[in-house]
Each structure stands twice: as C-alpha cells, then as structure tokens.
Amino acid sequence: xxxxxxxxxxxxxxxxxxxxxxxxxxxxxxxxxxxxxxxxxxxxxxxxxxxxxxxxxxxxxxxxxxxxxxxxxxxxxxxxxxxxxxxxxxxxxxxxxxxxxxxxxxxxxxxxxxxxxxxxxxxxxxxxxxxxxxxxxxxxxxxxxxxxxxxxxxxxxxxxxxxxxxxxxxxxxxxxxxxxxxxxxxxxxxxxxxxxxxxxxxxxxxxxxxxxxxxxxxxxxxxxxxxxxxxxxxxxxxxxxxxxxxxxxxxxxxxxxxxxxxxxxxxxxxxxxxxxxxxxxxxxxxxxxxxxxxxxxxxxxxxxxxxxxxxxxxxxxxxxxxxxxxxxxxxxxxxxxxxxxxxxxxxxxxxxxxxxxxxxxxxxxxxxxxxxxxxxxxxxxxxxxxxxxxxxxxxxxxxxxxxxxxxxxxxxxxxxxxxxxxxxxxxxxxxxxxxxxxxxxxxxxxxxxxxxxxxxxxxxxxxxxxxxxxxxxxxxx
RNA sequence: CGGGGAGUGGCUCAGCCUGGUAGAGCACUUGGUUCGGGACCAAGGGGUCGCAGGUUCAAAUCCUGUCUCCCCGACCA
Numbered sequence: 001x002x003x004x005x006x007x008x009x010x011x012x013x014x015x016x017x018x019x020x021x022x023x024x025x026x027x028x029x030x031x032x033x034x035x036x037x038x039x040x041x042x043x044x045x046x047x048x049x050x051x052x053x054x055x056x057x058x059x060x061x062x063x064x065x066x067x068x069x070x071x072x073x074x075x076x077x078x079x080x081x082x083x084x085x086x087x088x089x090x091x092x093x094x095x096x097x098x099x100x101x102x103x104x105x106x107x108x109x110x111x112x113x114x115x116x117x118x119x120x121x122x123x124x125x126x127x128x129x130x131x132x133x134x135x136x137x138x139x140x141x142x143x144x145x146x147x148x149x150x151x152x153x154x155x156x157x158x159x160x161x162x163x164x165x166x167x168x169x170x171x172x173x174x175x176x177x178x179x180x181x182x183x184x185x186x187x188x189x190x191x192x193x194x195x196x197x198x199x200x201x202x203x204x205x206x207x208x209x210x211x212x213x214x215x216x217x218x219x220x221x222x223x224x225x226x227x228x229x230x231x232x233x234x235x236x237x238x239x240x241x242x243x244x245x246x247x248x249x250x251x252x253x254x255x256x257x258x259x260x261x262x263x264x265x266x267x268x269x270x271x272x273x274x275x276x277x278x279x280x281x282x283x284x285x286x287x288x289x290x291x292x293x294x295x296x297x298x299x300x301x302x303x304x305x306x307x308x309x310x311x312x313x314x315x316x317x318x319x320x321x322x323x324x325x326x327x328x329x330x331x332x333x334x335x336x337x338x339x340x341x342x343x344x345x346x347x348x349x350x351x352x353x354x355x356x357x358x359x360x361x362x363x364x365x366x367x368x369x370x371x372x373x374x375x376x377x378x379x380x381x382x383x384x385x386x387x388x389x390x391x392x393x394x395x396x397x398x399x400x401x402x403x404x405x406x407x408x409x410x411x412x413x414x415x416x417x418x419x420x421x422x423x424x425x426x427x428x429x430x431x432x433x434x435x436x437x438x439x440x441x442x443x444x445x446x447x448x449x450x451x452x453x454x455x456x457x458x459x460x461x462x463x464x465x466x467x468x469x470x471x472x473x474x475x476x477x
Numbered sequence: 478c479g480g481g482g483a484g485u486g487g488c489u490c491a492g493c494c495u496g497g498u499a500g501a502g503c504a505c506u507u508g509g510u511u512c513g514g515g516a517c518c519a520a521g522g523g524g525u526c527g528c529a530g531g532u533u534c535a536a537a538u539c540c541u542g543u544c545u546c547c548c549c550g551a552c553c554a
Contacts, residue, residue, distance in 0.1 A: 013548080028546090087552070109554095143478090143552050150553065211554095223554060262554055295512030334514035352513060362513085443550095477553090 005342065007274050012218035013146075016269060020147045023277040023343045025264070033145040033152030037261070040343060041148075043285035044264055045155065049135065051187055051283070052157060052259070055179050061131040061159060066113050068137075069104035074112035077237035081111065084204020088140040090152075106139040111205065111230070111256055114160045115238035122162060122242050122252060129172070130162040130252075148265030149222070149477050156260035162240065162252040166231070169253035170208075173229040176257040177210045180225040188263065189280040189394035190214050190270045191402050192224060193423075193472065195448030200432045203256075207231035213447045213472070215402040216269040219422040221447050221474040224266050227257035265477075270398050271367070277344030278367050280394050281387040287321040288313075288383060289345045291336050293352030294329075301353045309351050312361070312379055319380050321387070341366060346390060347383055365390050367397075408470065412461045415473065416442055423474050425453065427467035429460035438462065444473040 006018040020026050025041030037045065053063070069092060075082045085108045092104040107113065114132070122130060139153045159176060163169040177194055184192045192212035202209035206228035214222045234240065235251035244250045271278040281287060292309040294302040309325050316323045324345075326336050333350070340348055350362035355373075363374045365386055374382045405422030409415045418424055419442045428434060428446070439445050448471070449455075455469030 011548095017547095032546095138554095140553070142554095144550090154554075156554075226554070258554075260554055291513095293513055297512095329512085332512050332514085332516060334512085334516085336515085337513095338515045350513065354513075 005274060005276060008217070012216075012269075015274075016265075017147060019268065019272060019277060020265075025268070025277075026147050028147070031152075033142060035145075035147050035151045037155075040285065041264060044267070044279065044283055045261055047283045047285065048183075048187075048263060049157075052179075052183060053133075053135075055183065056133050056157075056159065059131075059175065059179070060129075061133045061161075063135065064132050065134055065136070066110050066117065068107055070107050070110075070113045072103045072105055074116065075105060077112065078205045078234055080233070081205035081237075085109070085140075088142065090139050090141050107136070108138055108140045109256075109258070110134060110136070110138075110158055111160065111234050112238070115234045115240050115254075118160075118162055118252070119238050119240040122240060124243050125164050125245055128162055128164045128242060128252065129168060131159075131172075132161065133157055133159045146265075146477075148268070149262055151261075154260050154262070156258050158256060158258040161255045162235075163255070164242070164244070164250075164253070166253050169231070169255050170229055173208070173210060173227045173255045173257070176255070177212065177225075177227040180212050180227065180257070180259060183259075184212055184214065184224055184263075184266075185395060187280065187282045188267050188270070189282075189391055189398060190224070190266060191395065191399040193448060193450040193452065195450035195453070195472070197226075197448050198430075198432070198435060198446045198471070200435055201446060201448075203228045205230065205233050206256075207233065211448050213474075214266055214270065215398075215405065215423060215474075216266070216477070217272075217401070218269075219405050219420065219474075221423065221472075221476040222262070222266045222269070223447070223476065224263060225257070225259040228255060230254040230256055271394055272344070273367075275338070276342035278394070279344040279346065281346045281391045284344065284346050285322060286324055286343075286345045287387060288316055288323045288347045288349060289336075289340045290323065290325045290349045290351060291333055291340075292325065292327055293333050293350055295333070297353045301356070304356060305351060305353060308356060308376070312349065312351070312376065315380050316383060319384060321383065341369075346387055349379070349383075367394060409461065415444065415461055419444055420475065423447070423472050425470040426461045426473055427458035427469070428471050428473075429463055429465040429467050431463075431465075434460065434462050438473065443475050445476055447472040447474050447476065 006015045008015045024038050026038055027036045029036045088108055090106045093100055135157050137153055137155050141152060142150050145151050161172050181192055181194050184190045192214045194212055197209040197211055208229045210227045211223050212225045214224050216222055232251040234254055240252050241249045242252055290309045290313055292305045294305045313323045313325050346366050348364040355361045360373050360375050361379060363372050367390055407418055408425045409418055415424055415426055435446055453470060458467045460467045
C-alpha cells in the first residue's frame with residue numbers, strides 16, 4: 001500500500017505534498033490547478049463545516065445560496081474590487097451553443113452578486129442587520145497552486161452582512177474574526193494572531209481587513225481567515241439602501257468574512273510529523289482504531305479477541321467517538337500501525353490474547369506514540385481523557401513553537417538575517433513603498449498588526465522615521 | 478512569463494552517454510508459511526517507452542520539432 005513518507009528535512013514543501021497524497025486527502029486533478037478532495041480529506045472539511053456553521057447560526061446568521069456565474073458588469077461596479085480580481089478571473093463567453101452578449105465570470109467571491117440581491121431585499125432599517133452566509137466553491141486563476149493551500153477552485157464559506165451603522169459593521173467584522181480565532185485555536189489546535197492587515201494587503205474593495213495568521217512548522221506564515229469591514233463601498237456601487245430612523249435613505253454598512261479548505265492545509269502543516277498526519281481530535285474523522293491481534297492465537301482466542309474488539313468499539317461509539325475495528329486479516333499488525341499513523345487516526349488500541357489474559361489493552365496516542373496499558377473496564381473513560389489531552393497538547397506544542405520563533409528585530413540587517421526565522425516584530429513607518437521594498441529585498445511581507453501586540457512608538461527599521469508600533473513580518477504561503 | 482528538472486506497466490524509477498528481443502521495487506492474482514512495529518517463498522498477469530517527423534539494416538536510446546507535468550520566482554485565501 002502506501003510507502004514511507006518523504007522526511008520533513010528533505011524539504012517541507014515536498015513532505016507536505018507527499019503527505020497530502022499518501023494520507024489520501026487529495027489528488028491533483030487533470031484540470032489544471034484543481035484538486036480532487038478524497039473522502040479522507042472531505043471528512044475533515046465536513047467536520048469543520050459542522051462546527052463553523054453552528055457558530056455562525058448561534059450568532060444569528062442564516063445560510064443562503066447565490067449563482068456561480070456573475071455578469072461581468074457587476075464586478076466592474078466597484079473599481080478597487082475589479083482591479084484586484086481581474087487577473088484571476090475565469091470567464092464564460094459561450095453558452096447554449098452561442099456567444100453570450102455579456103460574458104459571465106465564475107465567482108472569485110460573491111460580494112457583487114449578493115449585493116444585487118441585498119439591494120432588492122432591503123427597504124428599511126427594520127430589515128437590518130441582514131446576516132447571510134454561503135457555503136460555496138469559488139474560482140481564482142492562480143499562477144501557482146498547491147494542494148489545499150492554493151487551488152484554482154476551492155471550497156469556502158463567505159459571510160455577508162449589512163448593518164445600519166459603521167459601528168455595527170465594525171463590531172460584526174471583529175466578532176467574526178473572533179469566531180475564526182476560536183475555531184482555529186479551540187478546534188484546529190492552531191494558535192493564531194488576530195490583527196489588522198495593512199492597506200496593501202487588504203481585500204480589494206474593503207475599508208479594513210483583519211486576519212488570523214498562523215505559523216507553520218517551516219516557520220512560514222499562513223493567512224488562515226479574513227474578516228472585512230466593507231464600509232459602504234459595495235452599497236454605493238449597487239445602491240443597497242435603506243430608509244433610516246430619520247426617514248432618509250442611507251447606504252448600508254457591510255462586512256464579509258471567509259475561511260476555506262486552506263484550513264485543511266494549515267491543520268496538516270501545523271501538527272503532522274514524519275510518520276504522517278496528525279489531526280486534532282475535535283476535527284478528526286476517526287478517533288480510535290482498534291487493531292485485534294490474533295496471529296498465532298488459537299481459534300478460541302481469536303473469537304474472543306474479535307468479540308472483545310467489537311464490544312469495545314460499541315462502547316466507545318456509545319460515548320460519542322468515531323471508531324473503526326481494523327480486522328483485515330490480510331495485513332499484519334505492524335502494517336496497520338504504520339497505516340493509521342499515516343492517515344492520522346488519533347488513538348490506536350491494540351487488543352490481543354496477552355491483553356485479554358490481563359483484562360487490559362494497549363492504547364497509543366498518535367502524537368506522542370507512548371504505549372499505555374489500560375484495564376478494559378476503564379478503556380472508554382481513558383480514551384476520552386487521552387483525546388482531550390491530545391487536543392490540548394497539540395495546541396500547546398504549536399504555541400510554544402510559534403513563540404519560540406517570534407522575534408523583535410531592531411534593524412534592517414537583523415531583519416534580513418532572520419528572514420527565514422519566523423515571525424519578526426519590527427517597526428515600520430507605515431509607507432506602502434517601504435513595505436514593497438522590504439518584500440522585494442527580503443521576501444518578507446507584513447502579516448498583520450496583532451491586537452495583542454502593545455503599540456509603542458519607535459523608529460522604522462528601514463528609514464529611521466517614526467513608527468506607531470511594531471507589526472509582524474514573515475515569509476508566507 | 479523567467480530559471481531548473483521530468484515524461485518508460487497502476488505507482489516510484491533504472492536503462493539512454495557507447496543504438497541490437499523492454500527491466501527492477503512497490504501494488505495486483507494464485508498457493509503455502511507467517512502475524513504484538515510496514516512478513517517471506519514460489520508461480521503469474523500487466524508496458525504501441527508523451528506525441529510527430531528524421532537518421533539507420535535496426536531507435537526507449539541519436540537528431541529536429543511539439544505537447545504535458547513537477548520544482549523555484551512574480552500573483553494569491
């Protein structure tokens with residue numbers, strides 16, 4: 001079946017692509033830049049969807065669906081927006097055997113077509129806030145692609161909301177960013193920095209963009225989610241207006257926010273090791289694999305091992321865990337250990353005649369790989385406990401890694417030296433030209449200005465001019 | 478679009494320099510022995526060597542053209 005994985009030392013990129021394919025998460029497709037998400041990978045996405053969808057709904061959002069194709073003219077209504085997305089658009093020019101009067105673009109994001117509907121739906125301040133979310137696919141024609149992290153077509157959710165005041169919109173923007181932070185940290189066990197993006201890194205058409213930024217095991221940054229305060233830019237372009245409490249017409253204040261299947265890439269690159277995938281238990285498709293060991297056992301023992309295995313599986317399932325019994329007798333136990341380490345099953349339970357004689361089983365956590373002998377009558381409780389510990393320990397480990405690779409830098413020379421060292425906290429005068437120069441000369445981009453980072457005045461590392469406070473620079477995916 | 482590399486059974490690749498009946502490992506099929514960290518033995522099935530020209534008695538191999546894919550950059554969630 002699957003062979004050994006490329007070691008991370010050989011090249012993080014190669015290791016990652018190899019892992020995604022060998023763990024059967026996704027494949028490259030014949031369609032350039034697109035991927036096929038296999039059942040193992042899709043199961044993680046479904047778990048992510050389930051959790052996020054509930055979080056959105058608990059805050060009053062409702063799901064809806066808008067067309068895949070957007071009339072080209074819609075995009076042109078918002079100047080910055082069309083400029084930002086133009087190079088990445090796939091366009092439909094023919095349909096029904098004839099050339100179309102007006103081309104349709106395949107949505108790169110849905111602000112424009114959704115505003116067309118919003119404009120019709122909203123009449124009064126009583127219609128606000130309008131809180132909509134869409135689960136959909138979008139397409140952006142990227143020059144270079146990488147499984148999960150950047151594909152031409154990807155799956156995501158995009159939230160689109162309308163508010164009566166700028167203040168309400170800003171609150172929503174920050175609230176949803178916080179939802180993303182909570183999801184990333186509590187479910188994905190992936191520590192993130194929340195903060196504001198610079199002008200040059202913000203969403204095309206937004207007033208302000210906020211992001212969650214994570215550090216991968218190669219110390220590069222991954223923008224894992226964004227939340228935008230769109231102001232009235234799209235409302236003005238599409239005449240999305242309401243009659244206010246003052247009886248006058250006003251443009252709505254809007255937000256949009258999204259996370260995508262890129263999160264799966266982030267999850268993989270945050271936790272996995274040289275033997276394969278590690279998935280945090282709260283999002284894992286399979287929590288426990290029970291491997292019955294019956295090789296040299298007598299028939300009576302085999303029967304007993306099988307019965308106990310299935311009985312234990314039933315108990316674990318009753319406790320809400322996802323369990324498989326790997327009773328394939330054409331594979332050796334050693335093969336199964338390796339295979340489940342590769343595909344990221346959280347917990348392995350070995351059950352053989354020796355264990356039965358002692359009334360116990362062997363339990364092994366995927367991340368630490370320590371064998372523990374657990375009495376069978378405590379197995380369910382112990383499994384739950386170990387999964388919880390694993391969830392916490394994955395987060396702590398990733399957080400220590402990030403913190404250990406985050407540095408304050410105080411000169412441009414130091415910044416160049418540490419370009420590949422992780423997150424660099426540096427003073428910058430706020431000039432986009434300087435930001436561009438740094439990117440050009442070092443490959444470092446601003447990630448965001450973290451809320452958690454106390455802003456104290458200093459001097460720009462490049463120009464020596466005044467800086468309002470440090471911002472995070474890093475190489476990024 | 479720039480700079481590298483690769484196209485040979487399902488997968489990973491060797492063979493090419495120096496032309497002469499297409500190979501290995503993995504996977505697959507059958508039988509047997511195995512089975513607590515990726516088992517072994519035996520037998521077997523499966524390939525117009527990316528495509529198109531050319532050179533030659535003879536091309537996976539040499540020449541020309543062409544297509545595709547991967548990696549590194551520019552773009553990006």
